[in-house]
Amino acid sequence: MNLPEKLPPMLAVAAGPFDSPDYLFEVKWDGLRALAFLTGATRLQSRNLREISPQYPELAALHRQTRRPNTILDGEIITLAKGKPSFQRLQSRMNAVAPKTVNRAARENPVIFVAFDLLYYNGRSLLQETWQKRRELLLSSINPNAHLIISNAVPEKGRAFFRQAVGKGLEGVMAKEKNSPYLPGKRSPWWKKIRATKSGHFVICGYTVNPAGRQDLSALVLGAFRNGRLLPCGLVGAGFSQEEINRLIRLLKPLAAEKPPFSRSGPAVPGARWVRPELVCEVEYLQFTGAGQLRHPLYRGLRPEVQATACRVPE
Numbered sequence: 001m002n003l004p005e006k007l008p009p010m011l012a013v014a015a016g017p018f019d020s021p022d023y024l025f026e027v028k029w030d031g032l033r034a035l036a037f038l039t040g041a042t043r044l045q046s047r048n049l050r051e052i053s054p055q056y057p058e059l060a061a062l063h064r065q066t067r068r069p070n071t072i073l074d075g076e077i078i079t080l081a082k083g084k085p086s087f088q089r090l091q092s093r094m095n096a097v098a099p100k101t102v103n104r105a106a107r108e109n110p111v112i113f114v115a116f117d118l119l120y121y122n123g124r125s126l127l128q129e130t131w132q133k134r135r136e137l138l139l140s141s142i143n144p145n146a147h148l149i150i151s152n153a154v155p156e157k158g159r160a161f162f163r164q165a166v167g168k169g170l171e172g173v174m175a176k177e178k179n180s181p182y183l184p185g186k187r188s189p190w191w192k193k194i195r196a197t198k199s200g201h202f203v204i205c206g207y208t209v210n211p212a213g214r215q216d217l218s219a220l221v222l223g224a225f226r227n228g229r230l231l232p233c234g235l236v237g238a239g240f241s242q243e244e245i246n247r248l249i250r251l252l253k254p255l256a257a258e259k260p261p262f263s264r265s266g267p268a269v270p271g272a273r274w275v276r277p278e279l280v281c282e283v284e285y286l287q288f289t290g291a292g293q294l295r296h297p298l299y300r301g302l303r304p305e306v307q308a309t310a311c312r313v314p315e
Helices: 087-094 099-108 131-141 158-167 242-255
Strands: 011-014 020-027 032-038 042-046 071-081 111-121 148-150 154-156 172-177 187-195 198-208 219-226 229-236 280-285 298-302
Touching: 020 131, 020 158, 032 111, 071 087, 087 099, 111 131, 154 158, 158 172, 198 229, 198 242, 219 280, 242 298
Parallel strands: 011 187, 111 148
Antiparallel strands: 020 154, 020 172, 032 042, 032 071, 071 111, 172 187, 198 219, 198 280, 219 229, 280 298
């Protein structure tokens, strides 16, 4: 049987920590989701079906680690820093395209492919098999090495495993129902992502409008203080109801300003409408990067009881 040319990965729904004898729990790897097509060579496909093999030359021999050809692995490409996945370091790999840049990035930030599912083996589809059976076959058919490891799974005790993951500074935990089939391109409650999110207070410094989408407000431009200076902290464009958008517009229009209020310039924000930095909102997020951006931010509402000057740049 021939392998599909492309295959969209199965996706998870968000959930809180829980225990269940019906589930196995894995680390949620902070990296780049990828499928590895292992034939007589290795071909890597991103979550959005893009060919990314040339960007990760150290993964070019993954096909030699499977006991049978015509195999597809689902997994995550990660870069380690102090023994933990570092999305910040991985970004240097994701943005490298030119061969010279790719080779230098590979030396400075080598990657690992963490396999957590087996979708095809020896040309045979396993999509309708249970996740537990696919995992057992994954463990018996793949030979790990320096660039290919298999994600560990813990039965039943999801809450304790989540606490351990958070204690070690990891992104969170994945919960997968033992009897789950693999549903390409589908977001299914068979799989649950349990993230260790943070929240903080940020000053609203402006907002953006997307003419091709939401024409009233598409995102808020955020800032916070460090050593008395107002610094840019990225944007948040998720978590708004239409009612909240209307309220924000009413409150922000009287605060209109001609230029950004930041003490130093940040990344360009095309089409931004700047405001005086007076309103404070709460934002839930996964991580604050070294580039001064919030990862996976979610708007949680205005906080009128918080003074703008009390908002601090996350450490």
